[in-house]
Amino acid sequence: xxxxxxxxxxxxxxxxxxxxxxxxxxxxxxxxSIGGISIPLIIGFILQRTGSFEAVLHxxxxxxxxxxxxxxxxxxxxxx
Numbered sequence: 001x002x003x004x005x006x007x008x009x010x011x012x013x014x015x016x017x018x019x020x021x022x023x024x025x026x027x028x029x030x031x032x033s034i035g036g037i038s039i040p041l042i043i044g045f046i047l048q049r050t051g052s053f054e055a056v057l058h059x060x061x062x063x064x065x066x067x068x069x070x071x072x073x074x075x076x077x078x079x080x
Contacts, residue, residue, distance in 0.1 A: 009025070011028075014076065039063075
């Protein structure tokens with residue numbers, strides 16, 4: 001997973017103006033940290049409520065779809 005995730009760290013320099021590259025990188029880092037903290041808590045909550053890993057797998061499937069659509073929504077043709 002790190003192979004594909006690390007590709008996104010090259011995007012701030014492509015998408016943002018030179019003055020905003022640091023801010024965009026910080027926002028990306030903050031979002032990743034929030035996800036790293038919240039996803040295990042959400043998974044634990046789902047597992048405790050349902051007792052089934054099937055619901056957890058559905059949650060991961062939804063997360064994967066959001067990730068894919070979010071990646072496709074990046075417009076690389078209008079870089080700064």
